[in-house]
Amino acid sequence: MFSKACEYGIKASIFIAIKSYDGKRVSPKEISKEIDSPQAFTAKILQALVKNEVVNSIKGAYGGFEIEINKIKTIKLAQIVNAIDGDNIYNGCGLGLHKCDENHPCPVHDKFKSVREGLKDMLENTSLEELALNIKSGTSYLKI
Amino acid sequence: MFSKACEYGIKASIFIAIKSYDGKRVSPKEISKEIDSPQAFTAKILQALVKNEVVNSIKGAYGGFEIEINKIKTIKLAQIVNAIDGDNIYNGCGLGLHKCDENHPCPVHDKFKSVREGLKDMLENTSLEELALNIKSGTSYLKI
DNA sequence: TATAAATAGGATAAAATTATCCGAAATAAA
DNA sequence: TTTATTTCGGATAATTTTATCCTATTTATA
Ligand code: FES
Ligand code: FES
Numbered sequence A, B: 001m002f003s004k005a006c007e008y009g010i011k012a013s014i015f016i017a018i019k020s021y022d023g024k025r026v027s028p029k030e031i032s033k034e035i036d037s038p039q040a041f042t043a044k045i046l047q048a049l050v051k052n053e054v055v056n057s058i059k060g061a062y063g064g065f066e067i068e069i070n071k072i073k074t075i076k077l078a079q080i081v082n083a084i085d086g087d088n089i090y091n092g093c094g095l096g097l098h099k100c101d102e103n104h105p106c107p108v109h110d111k112f113k114s115v116r117e118g119l120k121d122m123l124e125n126t127s128l129e130e131l132a133l134n135i136k137s138g139t140s141y142l143k144i
Numbered sequence C: 001t002a003t004a005a006a007t008a009g010g011a012t013a014a015a016a017t018t019a020t021c022c023g024a025a026a027t028a029a030a
Numbered sequence D: 001t002t003t004a005t006t007t008c009g010g011a012t013a014a015t016t017t018t019a020t021c022c023t024a025t026t027t028a029t030a
Helices: A003-019 A028-035 A039-049 A075-084 A109-125 A128-136 B004-021 B030-037 B037-051 B077-085 B108-124 B128-136
Strands: A056-058 A063-064 B056-058 B064-066
Touching: A003 A028, A003 A039, A003 A063, A003 A075, A003 A128, A028 A039, A039 A056, A039 A075, A063 A109, A075 A109, A075 A128, A075 B077, A109 B108, B004 B030, B004 B037, B004 B064, B004 B077, B004 B128, B037 B056, B037 B077, B077 B128
Parallel strands: none
Antiparallel strands: A056 A063, B056 B064
Protein backbone atom coordinates (compact mmCIF):
# COMPACT_ATOMS: atom_id res chain seq x y z
CA MET A 1 0.00 0.00 0.00
CA PHE A 2 2.57 2.55 1.15
CA SER A 3 6.27 2.56 0.35
CA LYS A 4 8.73 1.36 2.98
CA ALA A 5 9.89 4.97 3.27
CA CYS A 6 6.35 6.04 4.08
CA GLU A 7 5.84 3.27 6.63
CA TYR A 8 9.05 4.28 8.37
CA GLY A 9 8.05 7.94 8.18
CA ILE A 10 4.70 7.32 9.86
CA LYS A 11 6.18 5.16 12.61
CA ALA A 12 9.04 7.60 13.18
CA SER A 13 6.63 10.51 13.47
CA ILE A 14 4.59 8.62 16.05
CA PHE A 15 7.65 7.79 18.11
CA ILE A 16 8.94 11.36 17.95
CA ALA A 17 5.52 12.58 19.07
CA ILE A 18 5.53 10.26 22.08
CA LYS A 19 8.98 11.41 23.14
CA SER A 20 8.04 15.01 22.58
CA TYR A 21 5.21 14.64 25.09
CA ASP A 22 7.95 13.81 27.60
CA GLY A 23 9.97 16.81 26.49
CA LYS A 24 12.63 14.63 24.94
CA ARG A 25 14.39 14.81 21.60
CA VAL A 26 15.35 11.64 19.76
CA SER A 27 18.07 10.61 17.32
CA PRO A 28 17.75 8.53 14.14
CA LYS A 29 19.55 5.79 16.05
CA GLU A 30 16.98 5.69 18.80
CA ILE A 31 14.12 5.98 16.33
CA SER A 32 15.29 3.19 14.03
CA LYS A 33 15.79 0.94 17.00
CA GLU A 34 12.30 1.63 18.27
CA ILE A 35 10.52 1.21 14.94
CA ASP A 36 12.83 -1.51 13.58
CA SER A 37 14.07 0.32 10.49
CA PRO A 38 17.45 0.91 8.81
CA GLN A 39 19.08 3.86 10.56
CA ALA A 40 20.65 5.82 7.70
CA PHE A 41 17.60 5.36 5.51
CA THR A 42 15.39 6.52 8.34
CA ALA A 43 17.58 9.60 8.71
CA LYS A 44 16.92 10.47 5.07
CA ILE A 45 13.21 10.16 5.57
CA LEU A 46 13.43 12.39 8.62
CA GLN A 47 15.02 15.04 6.43
CA ALA A 48 11.97 14.92 4.17
CA LEU A 49 9.69 15.22 7.18
CA VAL A 50 11.67 18.23 8.39
CA LYS A 51 11.44 19.83 4.96
CA ASN A 52 7.68 19.29 4.99
CA GLU A 53 7.44 20.69 8.49
CA VAL A 54 6.08 17.53 10.05
CA VAL A 55 8.92 17.28 12.54
CA ASN A 56 11.43 19.76 13.84
CA SER A 57 15.16 19.13 13.91
CA ILE A 58 17.68 20.66 16.29
CA LYS A 59 21.25 20.36 15.11
CA GLY A 60 24.33 20.05 17.22
CA ALA A 61 24.97 18.67 20.68
CA TYR A 62 21.86 17.87 22.67
CA GLY A 63 19.90 18.16 19.44
CA GLY A 64 17.56 15.67 17.82
CA PHE A 65 14.08 15.46 16.39
CA GLU A 66 10.94 16.68 18.09
CA ILE A 67 7.44 17.94 17.41
CA GLU A 68 5.92 20.86 19.28
CA ILE A 69 3.37 19.34 21.64
CA ASN A 70 0.50 21.57 20.60
CA LYS A 71 1.23 20.79 16.96
CA ILE A 72 0.92 17.02 17.38
CA LYS A 73 -2.87 17.06 17.30
CA THR A 74 -2.89 19.15 14.12
CA ILE A 75 -0.67 16.81 12.09
CA LYS A 76 -2.68 14.38 10.01
CA LEU A 77 -1.52 11.13 8.43
CA ALA A 78 -2.21 12.65 5.02
CA GLN A 79 0.51 15.24 5.58
CA ILE A 80 3.10 12.55 6.31
CA VAL A 81 2.05 10.32 3.43
CA ASN A 82 2.04 13.31 1.13
CA ALA A 83 5.52 14.37 2.19
CA ILE A 84 6.95 10.97 1.28
CA ASP A 85 4.73 9.17 -1.25
CA GLY A 86 2.82 12.09 -2.69
CA ASP A 87 -0.93 11.99 -3.19
CA ASN A 88 -1.07 9.49 -6.03
CA ILE A 89 -2.29 6.72 -3.76
CA TYR A 90 -5.62 8.45 -3.17
CA ASN A 91 -5.80 10.90 -6.06
CA GLY A 92 -4.21 9.02 -8.97
CA CYS A 93 -5.89 6.44 -11.19
CA GLY A 94 -5.98 2.94 -9.77
CA LEU A 95 -5.00 1.45 -13.11
CA GLY A 96 -2.28 3.97 -13.91
CA LEU A 97 -4.05 6.16 -16.45
CA HIS A 98 -2.31 9.53 -16.59
CA LYS A 99 -4.95 11.03 -14.33
CA CYS A 100 -8.13 9.93 -12.66
CA ASP A 101 -10.83 11.67 -14.66
CA GLU A 102 -14.55 11.33 -14.15
CA ASN A 103 -15.03 12.07 -17.85
CA HIS A 104 -12.51 9.51 -19.01
CA PRO A 105 -12.68 6.80 -16.35
CA CYS A 106 -10.72 3.56 -16.31
CA PRO A 107 -12.63 0.29 -15.84
CA VAL A 108 -12.28 0.28 -12.07
CA HIS A 109 -12.93 3.99 -11.54
CA ASP A 110 -16.42 3.71 -10.06
CA LYS A 111 -15.57 0.65 -8.01
CA PHE A 112 -12.45 2.27 -6.65
CA LYS A 113 -13.97 5.60 -5.91
CA SER A 114 -15.40 4.76 -2.51
CA VAL A 115 -12.33 2.79 -1.46
CA ARG A 116 -10.00 5.62 -2.34
CA GLU A 117 -12.26 8.21 -0.78
CA GLY A 118 -12.36 6.12 2.35
CA LEU A 119 -8.58 6.03 2.36
CA LYS A 120 -8.28 9.74 1.73
CA ASP A 121 -10.83 10.48 4.40
CA MET A 122 -9.05 8.28 6.90
CA LEU A 123 -5.66 9.85 6.17
CA GLU A 124 -7.00 13.37 6.40
CA ASN A 125 -8.86 12.77 9.64
CA THR A 126 -6.38 10.69 11.58
CA SER A 127 -4.08 12.78 13.73
CA LEU A 128 -0.66 11.94 15.01
CA GLU A 129 -2.09 12.57 18.46
CA GLU A 130 -4.49 9.64 18.48
CA LEU A 131 -1.91 7.29 17.02
CA ALA A 132 0.68 8.34 19.60
CA LEU A 133 -1.73 8.02 22.51
CA ASN A 134 -2.58 4.45 21.57
CA ILE A 135 1.09 3.54 21.60
CA LYS A 136 1.53 5.26 24.95
CA SER A 137 -1.37 3.37 26.46
CA GLY A 138 -0.03 0.11 25.12
CA THR A 139 -2.98 -0.66 22.87
CA SER A 140 -0.90 -0.67 19.72
CA TYR A 141 2.70 -1.41 18.74
CA LEU A 142 5.40 0.05 16.52
CA LYS A 143 7.25 -3.15 15.69
CA ILE A 144 7.24 -6.95 15.18
CA MET B 1 -1.60 1.20 -4.93
CA PHE B 2 -0.97 -1.71 -7.29
CA SER B 3 2.28 -2.53 -9.03
CA LYS B 4 2.68 -1.66 -12.70
CA ALA B 5 2.64 -5.39 -13.39
CA CYS B 6 -0.73 -5.68 -11.69
CA GLU B 7 -2.18 -2.68 -13.51
CA TYR B 8 -1.11 -4.20 -16.82
CA GLY B 9 -2.47 -7.59 -15.76
CA ILE B 10 -5.90 -6.19 -14.96
CA LYS B 11 -6.13 -4.19 -18.16
CA ALA B 12 -4.85 -7.10 -20.24
CA SER B 13 -7.42 -9.44 -18.71
CA ILE B 14 -10.20 -7.00 -19.53
CA PHE B 15 -9.07 -6.67 -23.12
CA ILE B 16 -8.72 -10.42 -23.54
CA ALA B 17 -12.22 -10.85 -22.13
CA ILE B 18 -13.66 -8.38 -24.63
CA LYS B 19 -12.01 -10.11 -27.55
CA SER B 20 -13.07 -13.49 -26.25
CA TYR B 21 -16.71 -12.40 -26.40
CA ASP B 22 -16.09 -11.94 -30.14
CA GLY B 23 -14.50 -15.36 -30.34
CA LYS B 24 -11.08 -13.88 -31.01
CA ARG B 25 -7.68 -14.64 -29.56
CA VAL B 26 -5.17 -11.87 -28.99
CA SER B 27 -1.38 -11.60 -28.93
CA PRO B 28 0.82 -9.71 -26.44
CA LYS B 29 1.49 -7.28 -29.27
CA GLU B 30 -2.16 -6.45 -29.75
CA ILE B 31 -2.76 -6.33 -26.01
CA SER B 32 0.13 -4.00 -25.21
CA LYS B 33 -0.94 -1.71 -28.00
CA GLU B 34 -4.47 -1.57 -26.68
CA ILE B 35 -3.59 -1.05 -23.02
CA ASP B 36 -0.48 1.05 -23.67
CA SER B 37 2.07 -1.19 -21.95
CA PRO B 38 5.53 -2.57 -22.77
CA GLN B 39 5.04 -5.65 -24.92
CA ALA B 40 7.65 -8.08 -23.57
CA PHE B 41 6.85 -7.18 -19.99
CA THR B 42 3.17 -7.67 -20.66
CA ALA B 43 3.95 -11.10 -22.11
CA LYS B 44 5.62 -12.08 -18.84
CA ILE B 45 2.59 -10.97 -16.87
CA LEU B 46 0.36 -12.99 -19.18
CA GLN B 47 2.41 -16.07 -18.32
CA ALA B 48 1.61 -15.49 -14.65
CA LEU B 49 -2.07 -15.11 -15.48
CA VAL B 50 -1.97 -18.36 -17.44
CA LYS B 51 -0.28 -20.15 -14.55
CA ASN B 52 -2.98 -18.83 -12.22
CA GLU B 53 -5.68 -19.91 -14.63
CA VAL B 54 -7.06 -16.43 -15.21
CA VAL B 55 -6.49 -16.59 -18.95
CA ASN B 56 -5.96 -19.44 -21.34
CA SER B 57 -3.08 -19.57 -23.82
CA ILE B 58 -3.01 -21.39 -27.13
CA LYS B 59 0.47 -21.88 -28.51
CA GLY B 60 1.47 -22.00 -32.13
CA ALA B 61 0.04 -20.53 -35.29
CA TYR B 62 -3.41 -19.01 -34.91
CA GLY B 63 -2.86 -19.13 -31.17
CA GLY B 64 -3.07 -16.35 -28.61
CA PHE B 65 -4.73 -15.58 -25.32
CA GLU B 66 -8.39 -16.02 -24.54
CA ILE B 67 -10.82 -16.60 -21.69
CA GLU B 68 -13.73 -19.01 -21.92
CA ILE B 69 -16.83 -16.87 -22.22
CA ASN B 70 -18.76 -18.51 -19.41
CA LYS B 71 -15.72 -18.16 -17.17
CA ILE B 72 -15.48 -14.39 -17.57
CA LYS B 73 -18.25 -13.68 -15.08
CA THR B 74 -16.66 -15.93 -12.49
CA ILE B 75 -13.24 -14.23 -12.53
CA LYS B 76 -12.92 -11.61 -9.82
CA LEU B 77 -10.39 -8.77 -9.62
CA ALA B 78 -9.04 -10.35 -6.45
CA GLN B 79 -7.91 -13.40 -8.42
CA ILE B 80 -5.90 -11.24 -10.82
CA VAL B 81 -4.39 -9.06 -8.11
CA ASN B 82 -3.52 -12.15 -6.13
CA ALA B 83 -1.83 -13.80 -9.08
CA ILE B 84 0.49 -10.82 -9.53
CA ASP B 85 0.81 -8.80 -6.33
CA GLY B 86 -0.28 -11.36 -3.79
CA ASP B 87 -2.74 -10.58 -1.02
CA ASN B 88 -0.53 -8.31 1.06
CA ILE B 89 -2.32 -5.19 -0.10
CA TYR B 90 -5.54 -6.17 1.69
CA ASN B 91 -4.32 -8.75 4.19
CA GLY B 92 -0.92 -7.43 5.28
CA CYS B 93 -0.22 -4.75 7.87
CA GLY B 94 -0.49 -1.19 6.57
CA LEU B 95 2.67 -0.20 8.41
CA GLY B 96 4.68 -3.25 7.45
CA LEU B 97 4.56 -5.24 10.71
CA HIS B 98 5.25 -8.88 9.95
CA LYS B 99 1.56 -9.66 9.99
CA CYS B 100 -1.66 -7.82 10.66
CA ASP B 101 -2.74 -9.13 14.03
CA GLU B 102 -5.78 -8.03 16.00
CA ASN B 103 -3.91 -8.91 19.19
CA HIS B 104 -0.78 -7.02 18.27
CA PRO B 105 -2.07 -4.13 16.16
CA CYS B 106 0.03 -1.37 14.65
CA PRO B 107 -1.04 2.25 15.29
CA VAL B 108 -3.19 2.47 12.16
CA HIS B 109 -4.75 -0.98 12.44
CA ASP B 110 -8.23 0.10 13.50
CA LYS B 111 -8.29 3.09 11.17
CA PHE B 112 -7.15 0.98 8.26
CA LYS B 113 -9.42 -1.91 8.89
CA SER B 114 -12.49 -0.56 7.13
CA VAL B 115 -10.46 0.83 4.23
CA ARG B 116 -8.74 -2.47 3.63
CA GLU B 117 -11.95 -4.42 4.07
CA GLY B 118 -13.57 -2.11 1.57
CA LEU B 119 -10.77 -2.78 -0.86
CA LYS B 120 -10.88 -6.52 -0.28
CA ASP B 121 -14.62 -6.55 -0.65
CA MET B 122 -14.45 -4.57 -3.85
CA LEU B 123 -11.77 -6.83 -5.35
CA GLU B 124 -13.62 -10.00 -4.40
CA ASN B 125 -16.95 -8.81 -5.73
CA THR B 126 -15.93 -7.14 -8.96
CA SER B 127 -16.02 -9.50 -11.92
CA LEU B 128 -14.12 -9.28 -15.13
CA GLU B 129 -17.50 -9.35 -16.83
CA GLU B 130 -18.72 -6.01 -15.54
CA LEU B 131 -15.39 -4.33 -16.25
CA ALA B 132 -15.33 -5.69 -19.78
CA LEU B 133 -18.92 -4.70 -20.50
CA ASN B 134 -18.23 -1.09 -19.52
CA ILE B 135 -15.32 -0.96 -21.93
CA LYS B 136 -17.49 -2.49 -24.65
CA SER B 137 -20.23 0.05 -24.12
CA GLY B 138 -17.72 2.88 -24.19
CA THR B 139 -18.34 4.08 -20.65
CA SER B 140 -14.77 3.44 -19.56
CA TYR B 141 -11.32 3.36 -21.16
CA LEU B 142 -8.20 1.22 -21.05
CA LYS B 143 -5.65 3.91 -21.84
CA ILE B 144 -4.59 7.59 -21.72
C1' DT C 1 37.84 28.68 22.05
C1' DA C 2 38.07 23.79 21.75
C1' DT C 3 35.50 19.69 21.91
C1' DA C 4 32.04 16.50 21.50
C1' DA C 5 27.56 15.44 19.80
C1' DA C 6 24.20 15.85 16.54
C1' DT C 7 21.73 16.69 11.92
C1' DA C 8 22.51 17.61 6.69
C1' DG C 9 23.63 15.99 2.56
C1' DG C 10 26.35 13.96 -1.21
C1' DA C 11 28.13 9.68 -3.13
C1' DT C 12 27.57 4.92 -3.54
C1' DA C 13 25.75 0.30 -3.19
C1' DA C 14 22.25 -3.35 -2.94
C1' DA C 15 17.86 -5.07 -4.00
C1' DA C 16 13.51 -5.02 -6.21
C1' DT C 17 10.77 -3.76 -9.99
C1' DT C 18 10.17 -2.82 -14.64
C1' DA C 19 11.56 -3.71 -19.24
C1' DT C 20 13.99 -5.89 -23.36
C1' DC C 21 15.96 -9.57 -26.20
C1' DC C 22 16.41 -13.94 -28.15
C1' DG C 23 16.17 -18.81 -28.90
C1' DA C 24 13.27 -23.04 -27.78
C1' DA C 25 9.01 -25.39 -28.10
C1' DA C 26 4.43 -25.93 -29.83
C1' DT C 27 1.02 -25.98 -33.41
C1' DA C 28 -2.01 -24.96 -37.37
C1' DA C 29 -1.99 -24.82 -42.17
C1' DA C 30 0.08 -25.29 -46.67
C1' DT D 1 6.71 -32.73 -43.65
C1' DT D 2 7.88 -28.11 -44.02
C1' DT D 3 6.84 -23.47 -42.89
C1' DA D 4 5.06 -19.66 -40.58
C1' DT D 5 3.23 -18.16 -36.38
C1' DT D 6 2.85 -17.92 -31.69
C1' DT D 7 3.64 -18.73 -26.60
C1' DC D 8 7.33 -20.07 -23.18
C1' DG D 9 11.21 -19.18 -20.63
C1' DG D 10 15.93 -17.89 -19.65
C1' DA D 11 19.30 -14.15 -19.73
C1' DT D 12 20.16 -9.51 -19.38
C1' DA D 13 19.51 -4.52 -18.91
C1' DA D 14 17.46 -0.18 -17.12
C1' DT D 15 15.17 2.14 -13.58
C1' DT D 16 13.42 2.89 -9.08
C1' DT D 17 13.45 1.97 -4.36
C1' DT D 18 15.82 0.82 -0.41
C1' DA D 19 19.94 1.07 2.19
C1' DT D 20 24.79 2.41 3.62
C1' DC D 21 28.83 5.31 4.29
C1' DC D 22 31.39 9.27 4.98
C1' DT D 23 32.24 14.15 5.47
C1' DA D 24 30.54 18.84 6.33
C1' DT D 25 28.07 21.77 9.22
C1' DT D 26 25.87 23.18 13.35
C1' DT D 27 25.65 23.94 18.25
C1' DA D 28 25.70 23.30 23.43
C1' DT D 29 28.90 22.83 26.92
C1' DA D 30 33.33 22.50 29.21
S1 FES E 1 -9.74 6.88 -13.89
FE1 FES E 1 -8.89 5.14 -12.96
S2 FES E 1 -9.50 5.40 -10.93
FE2 FES E 1 -10.39 7.14 -11.86
S1 FES F 1 -1.45 -4.58 12.44
FE1 FES F 1 -1.05 -2.99 11.05
S2 FES F 1 -2.86 -2.97 9.91
FE2 FES F 1 -3.29 -4.54 11.30
